Every structure is written in structure tokens, then in C-alpha cells.
Amino acid sequence: METANLAAAHADVTLWSLFMQAGFVVKLVMIGLIGASVWTWAMVVDKFVSYNRARKQLDSFEQVFWSGQSLEELYRTLSERQVSGMAAIFVGAMREWKKSFERGARSPIGLQMRIDRAMDVTLARESETLEARLSSLATIGSAAPFIGLFGTVIGIMTSFQGIAASKSTNLAVVAPGIAEALLATAIGLVAAIPAVIAYNKFSGDAGKLIGRMESFADEFSAILSRQIDERLQPRAAAQ
Known part of the structure; x- marks a missing residue:
């Protein structure tokens, strides 16, 4: 009879009920992982939009730069705007x-070094x-x-303590507690897998964009x- 009552009490095994029945530590882990998952998807959207915009800006600037327009005229146009990418370099x-x-610059080497340094600083800022x-x-x-595994370990330990207190090994009694614990690992994987895929993709995209700016x-x-x-050189020859 006691076993039946325990089984009935744990019959509800929906995700929400598993979350609500979990202990404080496991709940805290789940909430943290859900927050990390939300942050991951927000980052995915933000980087997807910003990298597409950066790619279009690079394409647009390259088209204008190699169109034959004078450097002085292009500088006057861009210096009045807030620029990024190749335009900033x-x-x-x-x-x-x-x-x-x-x-009154006189040293070609010194001038070239200052220009290269200015471009390196801008490139580093754009890369960052x-x-x-x-x-x-x-x-x-x-x-x-x-982190999810930590929540699972805590949940399983709590479940075993409950099993020992009830002195019952009936699967209907054990299963909900184990499921609560495993839910933490599942949420951890849900947060981790998109984050790893997004990191690899966006790292590659950033590397390509930075490579284009370095080449320019x-x-x-x-x-x-x-x-x-x-x-x-004519000035130096005249002197």
C-alpha cells in the first residue's frame, strides 16, 4: 500500500513536474543552464546579423576602393562618417x-612605419x-x-537517500527521482551543443573577415x- 502511494505520488513525470520536484541545488543548476542556453541563442542571432553586415561592408568598401576613385576624395568622404572594417583601416x-x-615628413622609413602601426592598431581593434x-x-x-552532470550527481544522491528512507526499490518509486537528476544533464547538453557549433562557425567566420582586412x-x-x-625621393634628391 505504501509503495503504491509513493508510485502514485511520483506518477507525474512531465518535464515541468520533474523540474518542480527536483531539489534546490538541481533546480539552481537547471535554471543556470536554461539561462546559458538563452544567452547562446541570443549570441547566435547577434553574431549572424553582425557578421553578415560586416561582410557586406567589406564588399562595398572594396568595390569603391578599387573603382579608381582618388584616395584623397575617398578619405574626405569616409572621414566624416563612423566607419568600421577596411574603411576604418x-x-x-x-x-x-x-x-x-x-x-614635413622627411624619412620614408619612419613614415611607412607610422602608417603601418596605425593600420595595425585599427586592425587589432576591429578584430577584437x-x-x-x-x-x-x-x-x-x-x-x-x-554543470549538468553535477546536477545529475546531486539529484541521484538525493534519490538514493529517498530510496533508503522508503525501503523500497520498486521501479515506479525510483524512476521519477532518477529522471529528475538526468534532466539536468539533458539541459546541459541542450545548452552546450549549440554553443560549440556556434563557436566553431563564428570563429571561422571571424577569421575569414580578419584575413580579408589583413590582406587589404x-x-x-x-x-x-x-x-x-x-x-x-625628389625632395631628398633636391637637398
């Missing part, structure tokens, strides 16, 4: 270029923006299964190097 390099010539918060996806992907910085550095030679 271009503006940073041109700003250093103009400042150096306004101050692209890779922002990706580490949180990696953390969720690696930690969530173990190298090409633009070569262009400016030729122009520096054209401007400073």
Missing part, C-alpha cells in the same frame, strides 16, 4: 599620412570587435555538460609605400 592610415606630410563575446560560447560549450592592410601599405617614394 583606410581612414587610420590616411589620417597618419596627412598628419605626417603636414608636419568581431571576436567579442565568442569566448562565452566556448565557455558554455565546455562547461555546460559538466598589406595591399594598401604597398600602395602608400610607392606614393611615399614618389613624394619624398
Whole structure:
């Protein structure tokens, strides 16, 4: 009779009932993992939108840059806007270029180094923006299964204590407690799997975008190097 009553009390094994019947620690683990899962999907949407926008901006700038428009005219247009990506690298390099010539730059090597440094600083800032918060996806992907497993261990221990107190090994009595515990691991996997997939994908996407910006910085550095030679060599020869 007692076993039947216990079985009836644990007959409701829906996900909600399993959550409500779980102990405080297991509930806390589940809530944390659900929050991590929500954060993961918010990051997926945010990165998907921002990387698509960044890709379009790079395509648009490359089209304008290689269209034959003069560097001075393009700089005047972009310097009045809030730019990012290749445009930010271009503006940073041109700003250093103009400042150096306004101050009467004489050393081609020194000018080239300052321009390259300006582009490197801008590239590092743009790379940091692209890779922002990706580490949180990696953390969720690696930690969530173990956090869920911790909740499962606590839940199973509690279930065994309940079994010992009831002195019954009837499956109808044991199963709900075990199911509550295993639910924590399941939620951990639900949080971890999308996080790992998203991290791998977006890390690859960020690497490709950064690679494009690095290639542009190298090409633009070569262009400016030729122009520096054209401007400073006649001046040096005249002296």
C-alpha cells in the first residue's frame, strides 16, 4: 500500500513536474543552464546579423576602393562618417599620412612605419570587435555538460537517500527521482551543443573577415609605400 502511494505520488513525470520536484541545488543548476542556453541563442542571432553586415561592408568598401576613385576624395568622404572594417583601416592610415606630410615628413622609413602601426592598431581593434563575446560560447560549450552532470550527481544522491528512507526499490518509486537528476544533464547538453557549433562557425567566420582586412592592410601599405617614394625621393634628391 505504501509503495503504491509513493508510485502514485511520483506518477507525474512531465518535464515541468520533474523540474518542480527536483531539489534546490538541481533546480539552481537547471535554471543556470536554461539561462546559458538563452544567452547562446541570443549570441547566435547577434553574431549572424553582425557578421553578415560586416561582410557586406567589406564588399562595398572594396568595390569603391578599387573603382579608381582618388584616395584623397575617398578619405574626405569616409572621414566624416563612423566607419568600421577596411574603411576604418583606410581612414587610420590616411589620417597618419596627412598628419605626417603636414608636419614635413622627411624619412620614408619612419613614415611607412607610422602608417603601418596605425593600420595595425585599427586592425587589432576591429578584430577584437568581431571576436567579442565568442569566448562565452566556448565557455558554455565546455562547461555546460559538466554543470549538468553535477546536477545529475546531486539529484541521484538525493534519490538514493529517498530510496533508503522508503525501503523500497520498486521501479515506479525510483524512476521519477532518477529522471529528475538526468534532466539536468539533458539541459546541459541542450545548452552546450549549440554553443560549440556556434563557436566553431563564428570563429571561422571571424577569421575569414580578419584575413580579408589583413590582406587589404598589406595591399594598401604597398600602395602608400610607392606614393611615399614618389613624394619624398625628389625632395631628398633636391637637398
